[in-house]
Amino acid sequence: MTAVRPASPLQPLADGSVVVPAREQQRHNRGEESPHGEMDYRTPAERDRGRLGYSEYLRRLAGVTQVVSPELASAQMHSRSSHTHKVAMIAREIADHIVRSLPHNEKWNDVVITNGGLDIAACEAAGLAHDIGHPPFGHAGEDALDNYLTGHKVPDGFEGNAQTFRTVTRLDRIKGTTEFGLNLTDVTLAAILKYPYAKKHPYDNEDNRKFGAYLDDAERLAQVRASVLGLREGEEDPGRQTLEASIMDLADDVAYAIHDLEDFLAAGLIDVGLVKQDINASLGHAGITPQQRISKDFSGAKFTAKGNAFAPPPVFVKSTTKHRDRYEPYFNDRDYAAALHDVDNFLNRLKDPDTQDYGMNLRLLLRVFVSDFFKAIELDAHPPYKDGPSVFLTSEAWHQMQVLKSITRHYLVSRPRMGSMQRAQTRTIEILMDGLADWICSDPKEHSLPPTLLVIFALNQVELPTNPDKLPHDEVLRPEHYRALADYVCTMSDSEALMRSQWLAGTEVPGSFRLALS
Numbered sequence: 001m002t003a004v005r006p007a008s009p010l011q012p013l014a015d016g017s018v019v020v021p022a023r024e025q026q027r028h029n030r031g032e033e034s035p036h037g038e039m040d041y042r043t044p045a046e047r048d049r050g051r052l053g054y055s056e057y058l059r060r061l062a063g064v065t066q067v068v069s070p071e072l073a074s075a076q077m078h079s080r081s082s083h084t085h086k087v088a089m090i091a092r093e094i095a096d097h098i099v100r101s102l103p104h105n106e107k108w109n110d111v112v113i114t115n116g117g118l119d120i121a122a123c124e125a126a127g128l129a130h131d132i133g134h135p136p137f138g139h140a141g142e143d144a145l146d147n148y149l150t151g152h153k154v155p156d157g158f159e160g161n162a163q164t165f166r167t168v169t170r171l172d173r174i175k176g177t178t179e180f181g182l183n184l185t186d187v188t189l190a191a192i193l194k195y196p197y198a199k200k201h202p203y204d205n206e207d208n209r210k211f212g213a214y215l216d217d218a219e220r221l222a223q224v225r226a227s228v229l230g231l232r233e234g235e236e237d238p239g240r241q242t243l244e245a246s247i248m249d250l251a252d253d254v255a256y257a258i259h260d261l262e263d264f265l266a267a268g269l270i271d272v273g274l275v276k277q278d279i280n281a282s283l284g285h286a287g288i289t290p291q292q293r294i295s296k297d298f299s300g301a302k303f304t305a306k307g308n309a310f311a312p313p314p315v316f317v318k319s320t321t322k323h324r325d326r327y328e329p330y331f332n333d334r335d336y337a338a339a340l341h342d343v344d345n346f347l348n349r350l351k352d353p354d355t356q357d358y359g360m361n362l363r364l365l366l367r368v369f370v371s372d373f374f375k376a377i378e379l380d381a382h383p384p385y386k387d388g389p390s391v392f393l394t395s396e397a398w399h400q401m402q403v404l405k406s407i408t409r410h411y412l413v414s415r416p417r418m419g420s421m422q423r424a425q426t427r428t429i430e431i432l433m434d435g436l437a438d439w440i441c442s443d444p445k446e447h448s449l450p451p452t453l454l455v456i457f458a459l460n461q462v463e464l465p466t467n468p469d470k471l472p473h474d475e476v477l478r479p480e481h482y483r484a485l486a487d488y489v490c491t492m493s494d495s496e497a498l499m500r501s502q503w504l505a506g507t508e509v510p511g512s513f514r515l516a517l518s
Contacts, residue, residue: 008102008109010117013043016099019117026227027116027187031169031180031220045121048188052128055182056491057172058084063493064134080131080138086259088127091251094391095123095244098379108379111390115243116230119187126191126248132172133163135490136497137425144429145486154479156199156214158486164192165213169220171459171487190228191244193221194252196237214483239387246389254373257404258366265350266359270411272347279344282316288337301337315410316340316403323402330384330395331402339399343407369404373397428501429489435504436485437473440464453488460484 010018019027028044036047052058061081099118102109112118135141135158145158156162169181169189190196198218200208213221225237241249264270283293286301303320305313312318323331346369351361376397384392393401412418439449443466446454457464462480489497502508 009113010102010109013119014041015043015046015121016096017043017045017117017119017121018099018102018112019119020113023116023230026230027119027185029186029227030183032178032183034174034183043119043121044185045119045125045188048182048184049121049125049128051174051182051184052125052132052168055132055172057132057167058128060491060493061131061134063495064136064138080134083255083260084128084131086255087130087248087251088124090254091127091248092120092124094247094251094374094377095120097374097377098247098391105379111379111381112243114381115390116228118243119191122185122188122191122244123247123251125184125188126244127251129164129168129188129192130194130248130252131160131164133165133167133490134160135163135429135486136492136494137422137429140422140425141429141497144426145433145489148430148433149479149482149486150204152474152477152479152482154482155203156211157203159199159209159211159214161193161195161210161212162199162214162217163486163490165189165221166217166487167490168192169217171456173459186224186227187242187244189224190242191248193225193245194241194249196225196241196245197221197239240383241389243390246391249389250377250391250393253401253405254370256408257401258370261404261408262362262366264408264412265362266353268353270407272350275407275411276344276347278314278316279340279347282314283337283340283344285314285317286333286337288341293341296338296341298334298337298341301333303333303336316406319402319406319410327385327388330388330398332395332399335395335399336402338396339403342400343403369400373401425494428498431505432489432497432501433482433485434473435501436488437477437482439504440481440485441467441471441473441476443467450488452491456488456491457484460487 009020011021011024012018030044034047036042040047042050058081061084062079064080095118098108098112099120102112135145137144139160142158142160148158150157167181168184172182174182193212195210195212197211198213198221199211199215202208222237225231226235228242229237231237261270265272282303283301286303288298288301292298292300303317305318305321320331320333320336323336346365349361349365351358355361373393376394377391378394379391381390383389384395384398392398436453440453446464449464460480460483462484465476465481467476492500499508499510503510
């Protein structure tokens, strides 16, 4: 006789999400009570999605760098905003796929029960929010602000993910009286936390560069995590992403590996010949012969990232050191070699960029990767590597994704032609921060300062400094002043940051029209 499995304790919500009833209240907890209309039948996380959809900080991302600044890119290329909406869409599709699979997959069902449920709308909302704290100029702006703040004794510096958590819990407000920002549910806030911990000691250690909350937001992070994970008082946080956060993070990887790469291949900004040359060199470096590639026998691959100043290892070989350190034991030489071979085949099938249907050909080829990635989604209570996610790709697809991400990272972002642009972006941030710091130390009349700057200082509960002796700003301002100035910079688009830096440097005088917009 076949054993009858007991009914699942998961209960459906109106949007198709599922929840363990005993955990529902904790997962949907907010910083303060938020009554909704009698005819509002949305789930709590769907209301979160609406709040984020109307956020001024989200609208700002249309003018913020993804990889290339929107001011320098064609309308067909992704801005941080279009990337964000794509991440939200992919996150929703992954979550929906998992929920629809639960009746047919006992293991997945058990993982979702252990996690208290799976909220589809929270995954989508987290996709909308995940980059909301990014400064002007994307990662170049992030590095510039981090260097500036740490250089002015702000111990946790700047981090885009931590700024996102700060924005939705403190700076971007659903109403003027709340102390909880957009007052999102804990399940959505936890889903935003790609790095589910605050800045760790030692602060200057490169291994601690990424984190999910600044030190003065750490208590709120701990409250959110305890609520969603159902931790008892004194119980240690395991430090891993929630199910929803794993889905958002995977969606972000798919968008970066596929859609951002599509932009730069279509625009001719990546030298495909050079990528193929390096892939072939890397496979040769690993001992893979042409005959082994024909038979698809990669079992003997051995990548060793050794080289010297005159003959450094190929880019894809050099990447294996990071992958091995970060993703052991999931990363392996055989699947990495197979992934390099598969990506090389994809590049070989690309048509001449000058042909009329090149863009369509490119999209169709990349669509195969997307389809394969969805087929390769795995859900497991045991992560594939230390502190890894519960939702991830099976090994073959995961290695393909690492190779695709490396192409954008090494053949566009790290190239000399991007270096000049990023240097200019860095100087813009430095001039902007110095100019703002000098301005608030000049004892200005409050009405002469930008209204948004005054609002940010008020939200941070920081008073403007007094400086009767006209001392330099680094002798007057405290870390909390610099943190508030960075918060203000993160209200700007690329073009506004450049414009204001020019005003503050005195290289451009604003006209009356621009002043009206300020």
